[in-house]
Amino acid sequence: MDQPYPESSEDGYHTVSFYSFFKLDKDQLPHLRNKMQKEWADGLKIVGRIYLCEQGINAQLSIPTDNTRGLRAWLEAHHTFSGRIPKFNWAIEHRRAFKALHVRVRPLVSAGEPLRLETLSQEPEYLAPAAWENELRNAQDYGDKPLLIDMRNNYEFRIGRFQGAICPDVDTFREEMDVVRTLCKEREDKNAPIYMYCTGGIRCSIAGAILKSEGYSNVKTLQGGVIAYGKHVRSRTESATSSLYLGKNFTFDKRLGEEVTADVLAKCDQCGGPCDSFTNCANKSCNLLFIQCEVCSQKHRQTCGDSDCIERAQMSHDELIKNRLPPRWNYHMRVRPDKVFGKDGVARPEHQKHVDTRCLSA
Ligand SMILES: [Zn+2]
Numbered sequence: 001m002d003q004p005y006p007e008s009s010e011d012g013y014h015t016v017s018f019y020s021f022f023k024l025d026k027d028q029l030p031h032l033r034n035k036m037q038k039e040w041a042d043g044l045k046i047v048g049r050i051y052l053c054e055q056g057i058n059a060q061l062s063i064p065t066d067n068t069r070g071l072r073a074w075l076e077a078h079h080t081f082s083g084r085i086p087k088f089n090w091a092i093e094h095r096r097a098f099k100a101l102h103v104r105v106r107p108l109v110s111a112g113e114p115l116r117l118e119t120l121s122q123e124p125e126y127l128a129p130a131a132w133e134n135e136l137r138n139a140q141d142y143g144d145k146p147l148l149i150d151m152r153n154n155y156e157f158r159i160g161r162f163q164g165a166i167c168p169d170v171d172t173f174r175e176e177m178d179v180v181r182t183l184c185k186e187r188e189d190k191n192a193p194i195y196m197y198c199t200g201g202i203r204c205s206i207a208g209a210i211l212k213s214e215g216y217s218n219v220k221t222l223q224g225g226v227i228a229y230g231k232h233v234r235s236r237t238e239s240a241t242s243s244l245y246l247g248k249n250f251t252f253d254k255r256l257g258e259e260v261t262a263d264v265l266a267k268c269d270q271c272g273g274p275c276d277s278f279t280n281c282a283n284k285s286c287n288l289l290f291i292q293c294e295v296c297s298q299k300h301r302q303t304c305g306d307s308d309c310i311e312r313a314q315m316s317h318d319e320l321i322k323n324r325l326p327p328r329w330n331y332h333m334r335v336r337p338d339k340v341f342g343k344d345g346v347a348r349p350e351h352q353k354h355v356d357t358r359c360l361s362a
């Protein structure tokens, strides 16, 4: 049974994520991809991002309200997916979060190591939000400091995180696993609990399975991730200060985040004022991911402030095609505004500086 289907939406779309690990026939993947691309986009008017591979499916979608049940019916009518897709994980805030539908054949998560179903089947323990919260509060009450790890990237936890979490300062899941292994090795007891959370649960399912396959017996993850915890917090009547998670949940879609609590944990990358609204530089070949306040957005015309970016942001589509430029940053620089913004609030390659990898504690 799915969670109750959400009723309200800002614009008639509901946003949902789900993932599942099961064997898909490699030879069938292109056909399945084409079928889903056609039937979901044309028939069900779904937009979003789907990854298919031999180990399963990972999907983030916005669905017109009238078709939410249609998607579940489609899945259950298809022999490959019937009975294999667990509950839909509905978003905290509902509106259309993607422009189009992209179904791709590629790994579910870039783990940096080939994942096998035998590893993925060593699932960690999944704690529902209420149980997760109870265990963490109890541990604190007894004066324990449980190992609580934020499995997301640096830019994600900048705008929101669990209190007391270790937030490894990384840009990718692969780097995250290296830090996590070090953190776990530092403790002598392989049976001591390890608590992990991420956006919607898939990264923790994978990381938890890897750790279990390496001999850690007591790996606990937040079921449904921060999305599920956020809904848990927002559905109860007590004041939001009782949430163990503060701030926003970063999302990999146009919204770039949804609110769990009203706490603002971050600062505008351009002026330093309190702000937690992510944006991408309006110059597509720059596309820098950074936090920008309203005032700076107007001042720099929705760009990172670079004069080329301001100029290109005003160009028409045709002009941009004529004057095509290669990407301005590689991935690691594009998501690290702390490395490229100068004191003048403008991102420039010459501002690039080395930032030591470190663990930030919330
Ligand atoms: Zn600002």
Ligand SMILES: [Zn+2]
Binding pocket: 281, 282, 283, 286, 287, 288, 303, 304, 305, 306, 309, 347
């Ligand atoms: Zn820019």
